[in-house]
Amino acid sequence: MTWETRCAGRVLRDVMFGDRHCFRELLAGSQEGIASNIPADRLRRLVAKRAAVAEG
Numbered sequence: 877m878t879w880e881t882r883c884a885g886r887v888l889r890d891v892m893f894g895d896r897h898c899f900r901e902l903l904a905g906s907q908e909g910i911a912s913n914i915p916a917d918r919l920r921r922l923v924a925k926r927a928a929v930a931e932g
Contacts, residue, residue, distance in 0.1 A: 884918045891928070 890896045902915055922928040 884922060887915050887918045887922065888927070 887902065890902055896902050899919065903912055919928060923930045
């Protein structure tokens, strides 16, 4: 499993089970302490694959 796949999995985990619904909540609640550009990129990819929905 690649690092990118693990990171995307963490984003999905936090959205599904961590009760985080927006990007700021993902960053504030991140236990991994990753830089904001990483989850931003993963969210873009998840939206492109229709695994997540962009609002706003």
